[in-house]
Amino acid sequence: MQLTDPTTFTEWVQPHSIEWYKQLSDIQGKYIYSWNSTLTEPNGESIFDKEVTKTTVVRKVLDIGCGHGELTNECGSVAKEIIGFDVTAYKLG
Template identity: 35%
Template sequence: MPDRPHSREWYARLARELGGYRHPWTRELDGPDPERTFDELLQGRLGPEVRVLEAGCGHGPDAARFGSEAGRWVAYDRVPELLEQARINAPQAEFCLWDGKGTVPGALRGPFDLIVSRRGPTGVILRLPELAAPGARFLYVGPRLEVPQVPERLRGVGWDLLGEWRISVQAWAPTPEDWATRCAWMEEEARRGEWKQRATPRGLSYREERYVVLAGAS
C-alpha cells in the first residue's frame, strides 16, 4: 500500500528517493516563482543579531541559503531522515527532532526574533508565546491562496497580521504522470481526470498558489 501523502513515512521516502523535501513532479512557470515574496521578506529581516527558528525545515535548504546571514539559525523537523540531510546541507545551523507537540526541547527555547515556516507546520503558531522574543516576527508561506488556520491561530495567541500576500502564477504539468503526482501531493485526487479533458500539447495548465503572512505580537 502506498504511503499516505504527508505522513511521516511518506516524507521519509521523499528523503530517500529525492534527496530531500522536494516537489516530485516537473513543472513550468509562466512567471516568477510564487515563493519569491517569502524569500524577499525573509532576507530583509536577517542580520548578525537576529535569532531565527525554522519550523518544518525539511532537508535544510533555507538554513543553507540564509543561515549565514543570521546570528543564529535553529530548525526542527519531525522526520529523522530529512534532518540527517539538513545537518549535511547546513552545518552552520542547529537542528532538532521535534513534532511541535508537548514540551519544547531545550535547544528550541530561544527566545527567537524571527520564526519562519515555509509550507511547514502551522502548529508552531500556537507556541509563539513560548518561543518569541519581544518584538519578534512570524513569517509563513502556504501552498494555497487561503490557509484559514493561520490567521485564526494568530488571533488566538494575540498576534497581529502585519501583511498578507496572495500570489498566483500560471503553471504547466508537461505529462500525465506529472499531473497525477501533483494531484496526489496536493491531495486533489478528484482532479486527475482533468488531463484527458484539458491537456494541450504543452501539458495541463494550473495555478501555482502561495499565501504569505507576516505577523507580530500585539
C-alpha cells in the same frame, strides 16, 4: 477506464505524512525536494523568501518545518544563528 482508489493498496502511505517523507528518503537515499516550480520569478514563493531573509539579518532564527533546508541555508548566510527543524530525518550534504 476505471480509476483505482490508491488508499486501497496495502502499501498506501498518506501523502505529506512522516511515513511518506521517510519513504521518499529511503527510495532516493536521502530526502530531497524534487519538485520544481514552473512559475518564473518573481513569484509568491521567491518574494516571501526574500522578505524572510531580510528579517533574519543578525538575529537568532528557528525555522520549524524547514524541509530540505534551502531557505534555512539561505538565511544562515545573514542570521546570527539559525536552527532548522523538520520531522524528516534529512542530512545536508
